[in-house]
Amino acid sequence: MLIKGTETMDSLVIAGRKFNSRLMVGTGKFSSNQAMQSAMEASGCEIVTVALRRVDINNPGDSMLQYIDRERYLLLPNTSGARDAEEAVRLARLACAAGCEPWIKLEITPDPYYLLPDPIETLKAAIILIKEGFNVLPYMPADPVLARHLEEAGCVTVMPLGAPIGTNRGMRTRDLINIIIEQANVPVVVDAGLGAPSHVAEAMEIGADAVLVNTALADTPNPALMGEAFKKGVEAGRMAYLAGLGPQRVKAQASSPLTGFLREE
Amino acid sequence: MSFFDLLQQHPAAELQQRFSQVETQDIDRALTRSKLSLDDFLCLLSPKISDSQIETLAGIAHRITSQRFGRTIQLYAPLYLSNECHNGCKYCGFSADNHDLRRKTLNDDEILREAEHLHRQGFRHILLLTGEAPEAAGVDFIEHVVRLLSNRFSSLSLEVFPMSREEYQRLVNAGVDGLTLYQETYDQVLYPDLHPYGPKSNFQFRLKGPERAGEAGLRRIGIGALLGLGDYLTDAFYTGLHARYLMKRFWRTQVTISFPRLRPAEGGFAPRSIVSDRQLTQLICALRLLAPDAGLVLSTRESAELRDNLLPLGITQMSAGSCTAPGGYEGDESDGEQFTISDHRTPAEICDILANRGYEAIWKDWDGAFTDQH
Amino acid sequence: MNMRVNGEDYQAETGLTIGQLLHRLGLQAERVVLEINTNIINAADSTDTELHDGDNLEIIQFVGGG
Numbered sequence: 001m002l003i004k005g006t007e008t009m010d011s012l013v014i015a016g017r018k019f020n021s022r023l024m025v026g027t028g029k030f031s032s033n034q035a036m037q038s039a040m041e042a043s044g045c046e047i048v049t050v051a052l053r054r055v056d057i058n059n060p061g062d063s064m065l066q067y068i069d070r071e072r073y074l075l076l077p078n079t080s081g082a083r084d085a086e087e088a089v090r091l092a093r094l095a096c097a098a099g100c101e102p103w104i105k106l107e108i109t110p111d112p113y114y115l116l117p118d119p120i121e122t123l124k125a126a127i128i129l130i131k132e133g134f135n136v137l138p139y140m141p142a143d144p145v146l147a148r149h150l151e152e153a154g155c156v157t158v159m160p161l162g163a164p165i166g167t168n169r170g171m172r173t174r175d176l177i178n179i180i181i182e183q184a185n186v187p188v189v190v191d192a193g194l195g196a197p198s199h200v201a202e203a204m205e206i207g208a209d210a211v212l213v214n215t216a217l218a219d220t221p222n223p224a225l226m227g228e229a230f231k232k233g234v235e236a237g238r239m240a241y242l243a244g245l246g247p248q249r250v251k252a253q254a255s256s257p258l259t260g261f262l263r264e265e
Numbered sequence: 266m267s268f269f270d271l272l273q274q275h276p277a278a279e280l281q282q283r284f285s286q287v288e289t290q291d292i293d294r295a296l297t298r299s300k301l302s303l304d305d306f307l308c309l310l311s312p313k314i315s316d317s318q319i320e321t322l323a324g325i326a327h328r329i330t331s332q333r334f335g336r337t338i339q340l341y342a343p344l345y346l347s348n349e350c351h352n353g354c355k356y357c358g359f360s361a362d363n364h365d366l367r368r369k370t371l372n373d374d375e376i377l378r379e380a381e382h383l384h385r386q387g388f389r390h391i392l393l394l395t396g397e398a399p400e401a402a403g404v405d406f407i408e409h410v411v412r413l414l415s416n417r418f419s420s421l422s423l424e425v426f427p428m429s430r431e432e433y434q435r436l437v438n439a440g441v442d443g444l445t446l447y448q449e450t451y452d453q454v455l456y457p458d459l460h461p462y463g464p465k466s467n468f469q470f471r472l473k474g475p476e477r478a479g480e481a482g483l484r485r486i487g488i489g490a491l492l493g494l495g496d497y498l499t500d501a502f503y504t505g506l507h508a509r510y511l512m513k514r515f516w517r518t519q520v521t522i523s524f525p526r527l528r529p530a531e532g533g534f535a536p537r538s539i540v541s542d543r544q545l546t547q548l549i550c551a552l553r554l555l556a557p558d559a560g561l562v563l564s565t566r567e568s569a570e571l572r573d574n575l576l577p578l579g580i581t582q583m584s585a586g587s588c589t590a591p592g593g594y595e596g597d598e599s600d601g602e603q604f605t606i607s608d609h610r611t612p613a614e615i616c617d618i619l620a621n622r623g624y625e626a627i628w629k630d631w632d633g634a635f636t637d638q639h
Numbered sequence: 640m641n642m643r644v645n646g647e648d649y650q651a652e653t654g655l656t657i658g659q660l661l662h663r664l665g666l667q668a669e670r671v672v673l674e675i676n677t678n679i680i681n682a683a684d685s686t687d688t689e690l691h692d693g694d695n696l697e698i699i700q701f702v703g704g705g
């Protein structure tokens with residue numbers, strides 16, 4: 001919880017702020033606002049992402065904000081829909097004008113088929129928004145060099161994708177995420193493609209600092225139960241990581257002794 | 266966080282205690298890790314390592330080096346420009362206390378003659394060395410030499426006194442792409458004893474040198490401890506810690522590590538500990554596992570035989586046919602030398618040995634034209 | 640006066656304020672963001688601001704997103 005004083009030793013720290021939960025939840029694609037709310041509650045998350053869209057003035061509907069307790073959850077607006085840096089920057093400024101804290105999940109996906117993040121526009125937008133005082137959390141391809149650039153620019157996390165959005169295919173980019181985790185000095189949040197609790201456990205086991213899940217929680221008949229399952233997956237993975245997973249045996253393969261010379265006279 | 270701050274997080278007393286706790290199963294476990302933690306690295310340095318564990322360690326180091334670097338060894342040559350020095354380092358032939366040493370700073374003609382000698386032998390990567398005497402061989406002098414030589418050699422590195430970031434920047438602009446700066450010992454208590462006066466007595470300024478170089482954009486930064494000066498185990502650990510810190514912070518820079526080993530009775534100085542061949546081998550292999558992408562450099566301080574045996578275990582750069590006295594390539598090689606070299610083989614001989622052992626000697630691995638600096 | 644709201648033509652009486660428009664559309668000022676002629680406006684702070692003929696409004700709200 002964001003309630004001060006309840007932080008544990010293993011709190012997630014982003015931009016100097018502590019969180020107990022390492023599971024972030026996306027609010028898209030839910031069958032109803034109630035379903036969204038029950039998934040959020042069951043997941044134990046403290047950070048939720050939201051998007052910005054034009055109101056349908058002929059049919060405004062319920063604002064989903066009334067289902068999100070701002071005392072309990074940090075609202076993290078994303079820039080989904082932006083196809084380039086300029087659009088993303090505009091969306092970020094709009095989010096700020098809506099009274100949100102200046103945290104933004106940068107999401108620039110010009111390709112409407114796979115919704116893959118544009119590395120060049122993302123870096124461009126990050127640089128602009130950081131100068132304007134935003135805490136930028138960039139959704140990005142699992143590219144270790146890009147991660148270094150984004151971190152250098154001042155992003156408060158990096159968010160490499162596990163697999164393309166909505167595919168539920170898990171940690172397809174595991175090898176590259178390993179490198180990103182090894183090299184990053186900011187928290188690494190695996191975002192997109194995580195479709196099962198085993199996937200998020202895997203991400204946490206290899207050392208990710210947090211994960212973001214949306215589709216898997218929305219696209220299920222029982223969002224509350226799934227929310228709880230993912231919560232446990234994240235916790236299990238993190239605990240195993242902290243405990244230190246057992247080694248997988250590796251054998252040396254030299255055909256003739258390499259250190260015999262140390263024993264010769 | 267600077268490296269100095271990081272260093273405070275690993276006090277020597279704690280390291281020593283940890284070393285005393287390491288058991289053989291800890292070493293076994295560390296050997297199975299695909300990514301070493303600092304504690305794994307510490308375990309791999311343990312004196313309790315058995316012969317069969319060292320063989321396993323060597324095998325892994327060999328495999329990693331082959332994968333990352335192939336079967337190649339880059340050759341370089343040191344070129345001493347000056348042996349004048351205001352520091353009183355107790356272990357060094359250039360010490361200001363050494364009044365018997367013939368002091369010399371090369372002039373342009375002499376430098377060009379030495380350089381031609383090396384160029385004829387095939388070298389294209391040169392390491393320029395001086396003592397610490399700004400009025401004789403300071404930043405201006407070094408910059409001048411770099412400009413003099415930069416069109417003859419592909420890569421010019423420096424092993425000189427630590428400089429400010431602006432000075433490093435100047436030299437990068439002049440054509441320097443690498444820097445070597447040994448901390449000698451990371452022991453803050455011992456360091457002042459060994460460096461009682463002169464600019465080098467400033468521990469922190471020297472320690473931060475590689476960081477200033479990184480900020481100035483140097484492509485290659487080399488570090489190392491003079492093995493045997495201080496407590497070997499802690500200096501070995503700190504070297505690994507330093508390498509890891511620099512690699513994480515300066516991600517566009519290649520970090521290299523050297524293993525200068527103090528030999529007994531050098532200039533009358535008695536080293537605190539004698540680092541054995543076995544320990545040196547263990548350190549080289551452990552560092553290869555800790556930092557799979559770091560360059561590991563072996564100079565001609567070590568004997569031919571040992572260098573040949575260490576070849577497959579992680580070494581990526583070697584010097585050859587070296588001379589540690591200014592003007593010594595064309596003149597008297599023992600007149601005014603910093604230390605006595607052990608491997609006297611010519612570069613051509615070393616190339617043959619490398620080829621026989623299945624390694625390709627790389628003379629040139631860089632070109633200034635890539636950065637269009639000069 | 641003629642305005643455009645979210646890409647559609649919209650007619651309203653002169654002197655209409657932002658607050659009145661939002662109320663008419665059934666929207667709460669705290670829950671939307673406004674862009675008027677490409678300037679971002681904090682709706683909750685601007686409920687008394689009058690709209691003008693030819694204004695181009697974008698009314699944006701938070702929706703579910705990943």
